[in-house]
Amino acid sequence: MEIQSEMEDFDEIRRELESISPILSGLPRTNAFKVEDDYFDKLPMVVMDHIHARKAKSRLDLSWLLQPKWAVTMAVCMIAVIFGSFLLVRNINMDKSMPVAEVQRLLDEPVTNENVIDNVDADDMVEVLASNEAEQNNNQNLKKSADKKAMEDYILDNIDESAIIDAL
Amino acid sequence: MSLSDEEILARFKEKDSQNYAFNLLVRKYQQKLYWVIRRLVIDHDDTNDLIQNVWVKVWQNLDSFKAESQLYTWLYRICANEALTFLNKKKKRFLLKLDDVEGELSQKVENDPGMTGDEMVIKLQKAIISLPEKQRLVFQMRYYDEMPYEQMSQVLKTSVGALKASYHHAAKKIEVYLTGGD
Numbered sequence: 001m002e003i004q005s006e007m008e009d010f011d012e013i014r015r016e017l018e019s020i021s022p023i024l025s026g027l028p029r030t031n032a033f034k035v036e037d038d039y040f041d042k043l044p045m046v047v048m049d050h051i052h053a054r055k056a057k058s059r060l061d062l063s064w065l066l067q068p069k070w071a072v073t074m075a076v077c078m079i080a081v082i083f084g085s086f087l088l089v090r091n092i093n094m095d096k097s098m099p100v101a102e103v104q105r106l107l108d109e110p111v112t113n114e115n116v117i118d119n120v121d122a123d124d125m126v127e128v129l130a131s132n133e134a135e136q137n138n139n140q141n142l143k144k145s146a147d148k149k150a151m152e153d154y155i156l157d158n159i160d161e162s163a164i165i166d167a168l
Numbered sequence: 169m170s171l172s173d174e175e176i177l178a179r180f181k182e183k184d185s186q187n188y189a190f191n192l193l194v195r196k197y198q199q200k201l202y203w204v205i206r207r208l209v210i211d212h213d214d215t216n217d218l219i220q221n222v223w224v225k226v227w228q229n230l231d232s233f234k235a236e237s238q239l240y241t242w243l244y245r246i247c248a249n250e251a252l253t254f255l256n257k258k259k260k261r262f263l264l265k266l267d268d269v270e271g272e273l274s275q276k277v278e279n280d281p282g283m284t285g286d287e288m289v290i291k292l293q294k295a296i297i298s299l300p301e302k303q304r305l306v307f308q309m310r311y312y313d314e315m316p317y318e319q320m321s322q323v324l325k326t327s328v329g330a331l332k333a334s335y336h337h338a339a340k341k342i343e344v345y346l347t348g349g350d
Contacts, residue, residue: 023346027288044191
């Protein structure tokens with residue numbers, strides 16, 4: 001029954017093609033392609049070997065890492081990560097050490113007016129300058145009086161009194 | 169020894185006879201499935217790779233085959249998908265337009281040492297290659313494999329009416345190609 005049904009199907013297919021294209025239906029249905037004579041004898045064994053190889057490979061397999069291109073890629077990535085980490089750590093350390101070194105330098109240097117003035121308030125600075133000026137004026141006055149006295153002492157020490165009286 | 173599909177499936181389900189049953193299955197359908205792929209991709213080496221992939225997929229999924237369709241229909245579907253996927257990947261990988269893929273396949277038909285020297289046979293193959301991929305598959309299923317439309321519908325998940333129309337147009341195009349139009 002099944003075979004008869006199949007034969008009817010084949011007849012129907014051929015009649016259909018005749019109605020669509022008589023030229024095509026008239027061509028022999030030869031297989032244009034060829035294959036090696038023993039190909040299909042060997043294929044089942046090749047297929048089973050392939051399947052068993054796939055089953056073995058389906059367990060966690062990291063052998064792809066050993067392929068040259070992946071090994072080189074991994075090596076380059078690791079070098080980049082190590083180098084980047086080195087640079088990052090180095091920059092962090094440099095940033096932390098700067099203030100400490102600077103403070104130490106400041107501590108080592110003698111405190112001078114130059115350094116103090118940078119951190120003094122403007123109003124305070126005016127007051128200081130004013131008092132400095134007053135002090136300087138005072139010092140100048142003192143210097144002037146000291147100079148006058150010195151001159152008097154010089155005259156008295158070096159010039160005869162009788163000469164002065166005669167001159168007067 | 170030729171077993172029915174049901175017997176093969178039953179033996180496959182038993183661990184002890186799994187390899188034996190699968191071996192029988194391969195021997196039963198290997199030629200049909202090989203030619204399904206070969207007619208689509210033309211090249212034997214490509215076909216050899218693809219048919220191995222097909223059988224691996226069959227092995228992996230045979231346990232879950234639900235017998236909603238015939239086993240051969242199911243196998244045919246896997247083959248067709250594998251071949252069409254291969255052709256699509258080839259198209260994308262080399263950034264070729266469809267015409268260029270056709271040109272490459274036509275060239276293979278001409279240069280294949282295994283081809284018969286019959287000019288009309290070679291011309292017929294080139295005519296088939298000129299069809300869109302899915303239409304080519306429809307034509308080959310009906311013309312070479314003499315598959316009923318109902319079975320084709322199960323393989324391609326397309327209506328019988330659409331398949332009849334597709335086959336009709338494919339045959340007409342080939343006729344035009346053979347009679348002198350390219």
